[in-house]
Amino acid sequence: MSGPDSNNTDILVRFRNVQKSYDGRSMIVKNLNLDIQHGEFLTLLGPSGSGKTTSLMMLAGFETPTSGTIELAGRSLDDVPAYKRNIGMVFQNYALFPHMTVAENLAFPLKVRGLGKDDIKKRVENGLAMVQLNQFGNRFPSQLSGGQQQRVALARALVFEPQVVLMDEPLGALDKQLREHMQYEIKRLHNKLGITVVYVTHDQGEALTMSNRVAVFNDGVIQQIDSPEELYERPVTAFVANFIGENNRTHGRITGVENGYGTVLLDNGTHMQGVLANQSLKTGDMVSVSIRPERVVIDPPAGSTEQNGQGEILEFVYFGDHVRLRLNLYDNPNFVVKQPIAMLGQTLKVGKRINVGWKREFVRILDPYQ
């Protein structure tokens, strides 16, 4: 053990300066530092190829870091082989043993760990009950639906009470309805068992709804790690702002800075105020400026918004609970506004000019997207 707070018992997994290269040249994971709390549901979210699976594989012990160290419960995993790590895993493609029954699949990790026969029987029963498959112990995987197979995989990963469970896009192969049901099941088990889950997905909705915290990966680097609400409301980089949710984005140059707010002269000559997303932004910097469609108010009461403008409706879509408009605003023909039906005071149609506005606290001034 080393480091100032390595005896902090709330931290279960710790990546310290972890790097990974497969070919000795390009770094797939670049200096990863990440602390995962006991009982946390942490999600690695990012585009395909950003290094999520590689990070998980290093934690599981199937890949070795090129440099750096991973700790589990305060102990380095450097010399601990995968099968001794007490980590459960669930993958996208089930990976159940096809020639074993469901019950045998669940018993397998317990046998490997040398548990007694009676103990195994009891745990298998509990495991099946946990995922509501009590009646299915004698079936073979091929006799189950995709969702049932994935529940077996889940039970098999949990049955030996691992310290951490890793899930790599476990619901990726399921249809939408089943996926949402399984998201709920996984959350239920996480809450009930108090286990620590490290979850990988490229689906932002899944990440936001399931996680305590989300680490946004891009190109082998964590761009931001925060609660879902923080990530959505206060992205610190343009990548995060654009990857999560929808944004109206423009560009410009900072002309003034005060109290955490900046004023940006947009390319079309308009000034726009917003929150500086990082401390180092200063007058003269070229930046991108983002505002979410649902933060734009149609016909804002006088004085309720700091920024106001008028735009022509180019497109209008009615969703029942909200409307979605595309406006030409500030020379941007792709400015999107989402408004709950209950907030609408006038009939809207294509061609109409409307007043819109927003509070400057909802505008993010970010480094230009690299």
Ligand SMILES: Nc1ncnc2c1ncn2[C@@H]1O[C@H](COP(=O)(O)OP(=O)(O)O)[C@@H](O)[C@H]1O
């Ligand atoms: N075993 C491997 N050998 C060589 N390159 C790999 C290997 N596994 C992954 N990569 C490469 O590493 C990069 C990151 O992959 P991965 O960690 O699977 O990303 P993600 O899970 O975020 O999609 C990709 O460019 C991929 O091609």
Ligand SMILES: [Mg+2]
């Ligand atoms: Mg992957």
